[in-house]
Structures are given as structure tokens and as C-alpha cells.
Amino acid sequence: MDMISELPDCILHSILSFLPAQYAARTSVLSSRWRHLWEEAPLRLDDESLCRKEQLVSRIFYAHRGPIENFRLVCYTRATIDGFVESAVKRGIRELTLLGYGRYSFELPPSLLPCNSLHQLSLRLGEFPQALHSIFPNLKELRLSCVKLHNDLLHILLSTCGSLDTLHLIDCLNPSVVSISSTSLRKFALKSSSWVDELIIKDTPNLESFKLDVYSPENTGVKVLDAPKLQFLGFLCLNFNALQLGENFYDLQETPSFHVKAMPCRLKILSYVKTLAIKITPTLDKTTPPDILRCFPFLENLFIMKEERIGSGYYPRWDEQCSLSFLNHLKTVNMRGFYGDWSDVELLRYLVLHGKVLKKVTLRCVVSVCQKFVETMRRQVSFEERESSDLELLFYQDAQNVDQFSPWKEVVIR
Numbered sequence: 001m002d003m004i005s006e007l008p009d010c011i012l013h014s015i016l017s018f019l020p021a022q023y024a025a026r027t028s029v030l031s032s033r034w035r036h037l038w039e040e041a042p043l044r045l046d047d048e049s050l051c052r053k054e055q056l057v058s059r060i061f062y063a064h065r066g067p068i069e070n071f072r073l074v075c076y077t078r079a080t081i082d083g084f085v086e087s088a089v090k091r092g093i094r095e096l097t098l099l100g101y102g103r104y105s106f107e108l109p110p111s112l113l114p115c116n117s118l119h120q121l122s123l124r125l126g127e128f129p130q131a132l133h134s135i136f137p138n139l140k141e142l143r144l145s146c147v148k149l150h151n152d153l154l155h156i157l158l159s160t161c162g163s164l165d166t167l168h169l170i171d172c173l174n175p176s177v178v179s180i181s182s183t184s185l186r187k188f189a190l191k192s193s194s195w196v197d198e199l200i201i202k203d204t205p206n207l208e209s210f211k212l213d214v215y216s217p218e219n220t221g222v223k224v225l226d227a228p229k230l231q232f233l234g235f236l237c238l239n240f241n242a243l244q245l246g247e248n249f250y251d252l253q254e255t256p257s258f259h260v261k262a263m264p265c266r267l268k269i270l271s272y273v274k275t276l277a278i279k280i281t282p283t284l285d286k287t288t289p290p291d292i293l294r295c296f297p298f299l300e301n302l303f304i305m306k307e308e309r310i311g312s313g314y315y316p317r318w319d320e321q322c323s324l325s326f327l328n329h330l331k332t333v334n335m336r337g338f339y340g341d342w343s344d345v346e347l348l349r350y351l352v353l354h355g356k357v358l359k360k361v362t363l364r365c366v367v368s369v370c371q372k373f374v375e376t377m378r379r380q381v382s383f384e385e386r387e388s389s390d391l392e393l394l395f396y397q398d399a400q401n402v403d404q405f406s407p408w409k410e411v412v413i414r
Contacts (some may be wrong), residue, residue, distance in 0.1 A: 072097040073107045075126075083110045100125025100146070115350040117166035128153055134160045148173040158182045168190040180204065190214065202226050210234075217241075217279075230270070234277020234291065234303060246270055270295050290324065299326040304347075304396050306337030327354045336398070338363040340377055349381040358388045364398040 024324050045271075068091040075081045075098055088096065089111050100106055105125045112118070113135040121136065124145040132153070138159045149172050158164065158181060166187040167180075173194050179382060180188055181203040189211040190199065196214050201207065202225040209232040217237035223244040224230070236243065273296045279288065293299070323391075333351055338344055352359060367373070374395050383393060 020344050030079070032097050067092045068094075070095040074101050076101050078106060081106055082109045082111070086111040089115045089117075094118065095120040097122040098124070098126055123147055132156050136161050138163055143168040143170070144172055145170040146172060149175060154178065154180070157268045158185070182207075198224065199223070205229065208232065222323045229272050231272055231277045234274050234275070234292055235279045235305065236276065237279045237281070243292075271298050273299060275299075275303075277303040277305070279305045279307065281307050293324055293326055296326040298329050300329050301332045302330060302334070304333070304335040306335070306339075306344075324354075327351075327358075328356050331359050333358070333361045334364075335362070336364045338365045339353060339367055340365065340373065345377070345380045348377075352381050352383060352391065352393075354387055355391070356387050356388075358391050360392045360394065362394045362396070364396050366398070369395050369397040 016075070031125075040148070066298055068088050071084075071088050071093055073081070073084055073096075081098070085098075086109060093115065094117055096112075098106075098108075098121075105127055107127045108123070110129070113132070115127075115136065116138055118136060118139055120141040121139060122143040123227060127143075128145055128147075128150075130150070133156075135156070137160070140163050141164075142157065142161070142164060147169075149169070154175070157167075162184060164182060164184050165181075165306060168187075168189040169178075170189070170191045173192045174190075174192055174196055176195065176197040177203070178190065178196055178198070180198045183203070185204055186206050188201070188204075188207060189209075190196075191211075191213045193215050195216060197219065198221045199212065199214070200223045201210060202223070204227045206210075206229055207227040208229050210224065210227065210230060211232070211234060212222070213235050214237070217240050219241055220237075221242040221244075222236075222240050224233070224246065225244065226246075260340075276293075276296055276299055278289070278292065330351070333355075335344075335348075347361075348361070351361065363377075365373075371398040377395070378393065383391075
């Protein structure tokens with residue numbers, strides 16, 4: 001007998017649990033020692049990797065007697081969904097992904113809603129029953145994509161899922177007002193292709209990450225009222241209808257006026273933010289970006305997305321700005337949509353000359369990048385006079401602007 005086969009069952013079960021189900025099952029032919037091991041091992045089942053999917057999934061469920069750690073299912077018929085999900089619930093399913101096929105939408109099986117073992121649920125094109133009470137008592141991560149969210153659903157989810165740590169809403173049909181309130185939530189992402197009039201974040205004492213990208217931002221008001229541990233915020237579209245950050249209210253559609261009710265409260269609300277992503281449009285008032293950046297005095301990482309070329313009449317005169325306090329802490333800058341025009345150079349020069357601990361500025365250029373272009377940019381932004389001796393200036397050509405915002409990659413349901 002080989003050395004691996006001499007290991008205790010519990011260790012071999014752990015090893016087999018990392019294999020896709022079909023490969024774990026094949027180990028049963030190795031020897032009599034391995035014949036029944038996979039049947040008791042925690043199972044990771046992904047029907048995408050199986051041929052004759054429904055038939056094989058049924059056979060695997062029939063032969064396997066152990067717990068199910070992870071199950072990914074493309075949903076074709078109601079009977080298939082109900083049967084497989086009920087079997088998975090009985091086996092203590094921990095991570096479940098249910099994907100509607102094509103335009104087929106389905107309702108969550110009733111057996112799943114009270115499941116105590118479920119820690120992670122990803123759902124695409126599914127629907128929740130209208131009558132809901134207590135659901136998913138131990139759920140930690142919920143990712144919804146292309147799901148219809150009726151008015152009370154978010155409130156029920158947030159109030160009954162007391163352990164919920166992560167909530168992602170991607171291209172869902174949202175209510176006109178999205179209100180997020182949870183004492184347990186640490187990560188929230190909203191990427192919306194439907195109209196949202198108002199987005200409110202309140203009573204979220206443990207929220208650390210808030211990612212948003214909304215359809216028609218000029219018609220959306222955003223309020224971040226109480227998130228004292230917030231470290232990551234973005235995209236802040238600087239053409240939102242209105243923006244409220246703690247005690248700071250900013251009307252971005254009228255003549256901009258920045259109201260600060262209480263400076264100590266503002267610092268308490270926003271001083272935790274270390275990473276900020278902002279989206280800049282040509283219609284901004286010149287004072288908007290500097291005023292917004294003043295709200296984040298301890299910012300370390302800044303993402304800037306320019307949607308198109310911005311003329312000098314709209315872009316702020318950075319050379320007229322006093323040194324903002326976040327420049328004492330800023331370490332990295334990543335700009336998408338860099339043209340190398342006057343407005344870009346003004347901003348870049350300001351960061352280069354005042355960023356005391358700035359280490360890296362990455363520029364995704366819409367124009368062609370050549371040695372002459374790089375040398376011209378370095379000269380125009382006064383790179384040799386930089387405040388930080390460790391600063392590195394990196395240029396990449398990205399004509400299609402495809403690499404928009406890498407932190408979004410983790411919220412996509414595949």
C-alpha cells in the first residue's frame with residue numbers, strides 16, 4: 001500500500017473534497033482502500049463540467065452519501081431545481097450557485113429558505129417567493145444577479161440574515177429607493193442597469209466596502225449616513241443628482257454648494273476611507289472634484305475614471321488649490337481615460353508636486369503611448385520636481401478603456 005493510502009480517512013476525505021465530483025469518483029477504481037472513500041468525502045459539484053448533466057448529477061447524488069460543500073447548478077426545469085436543491089439541503093450544503101438558463105427564470109425552492117447550513121448563495125435570474133419571513137439564518141454571502149427585488153425583500157434579507165457579511169446586487173430590477181441597513185454587513189456592491197432614485201446607506205456600523213455603479217447617475221441621489229468603518233468607496237459619479245457623505249450634503253445638479261454641518265462629525269464618518277474611486281464627466285463644475293476629495297483626509301488609494309475628454313473650461317484649476325490633507329497619505333493613483341491633454345496634465349502635476357508619500361501613478365492612456373509621449377508627459381507634469389522621491393509613473397495604452405475598474409471583477413457571478 002502506498003503512503004498516501006495509509007493516511008486516515010478524515011485526511012483523505014479532505015483531499016478528495018478539493019477535487020471536482022467526477023474526478024473524486026474516479027479514485028474509487030484505485031484500490032479497495034479507495035473504493036468507497038469519495039462517497040463520504042465533502043462534495044464539490046459543478047454541473048457545467050459534466051456531460052449529460054441532469055443524468056450524471058442524479059447518479060452522483062444517488063451514489064454519494066457525504067456532505068455537499070459546494071454545488072453549482074444551471075436551472076432548466078422546476079422539477080430539476082426542486083429535487084437537486086432539496087437533496088443538497090439534506091446533505092448540509094454550504095455554498096450554492098443557481099443560474100437561470102438563457103431567459104429562464106425560476107423561483108427558489110421552499111426547502112432552501114430555512115436552510116441552516118447555507119453560508120454562501122449566488123443567484124442569477126431567480127426569484128424569491130412573495131411571502132417571506134425568516135430566511136437563511138446563517139447566510140454570510142449573498143450575490144444576486146438579474147433578480148427582481150420587490151420592495152420588502154431587501155428589508156427582510158437584511159433584518160433576518162443576522163450573519164450576512166457580503167451583499168452584491170448586480171443588474172437586478174431594484175425598487176426605486178434602495179435602503180441598506182445592517183449591523184453585520186461588511187461589503188456591499190450595487191451595479192444597477194435599472195433606475196434608482198435614491199440609494200441610502202445607514203446604520204451600518206461594520207461596513208468596510210461600498211461599491212456602486214448606477215444607471216443614469218444624474219437622476220440618482222446617494223446618501224452614506226452612517227458607516228464609521230468604511231474603507232473602500234466607489235464609484236462616486238460626480239454627476240449624481242445629490243450626494244450626502246455623513247453630515248456633508250452636496251447638490252451636484254445645481255450651482256454647487258458644499259455644506260458642512262460639523263467638521264468633527266465629518267472626519268469621524270469618512271476618516272476610515274482608504275480607497276476611493278470617482279468618475280469624472282465633462283459637465284462638472286470646476287470646484288467639484290477638489291471639494292469631494294476634501295471629505296477623505298486619510299485617503300491612500302485613488303481610482304479616477306474619465307468617461308471622455310474634458311475641456312479646460314470644466315476641469316478644476318488644480319494649480320489654484322491649496323495642498324489638500326489627503327496628499328499627506330496618498331500612495332497610489334490609477335487613472336483610466338488618460339488623454340494627456342491640459343486637464344489631465346493639471347491634475348497629474350498637482351499630485352506629483354504635492355503627494356508627499358506617493359509611490360505609484362498608473363495611467364491607462366486612450367492615445368498612443370510612445371517614448372516621446374512619455375517624455376513629454378514627464379516634463380509637463382514637472383516629474384523631476386516631484387515631492388516624493390519614490391514616485392513611479394507608469395503609462396499603459398488602453399485605447400478601448402476596457403480595464404475599467406478591477407475591483408468589480410470579484411462581484412461577477414459566473
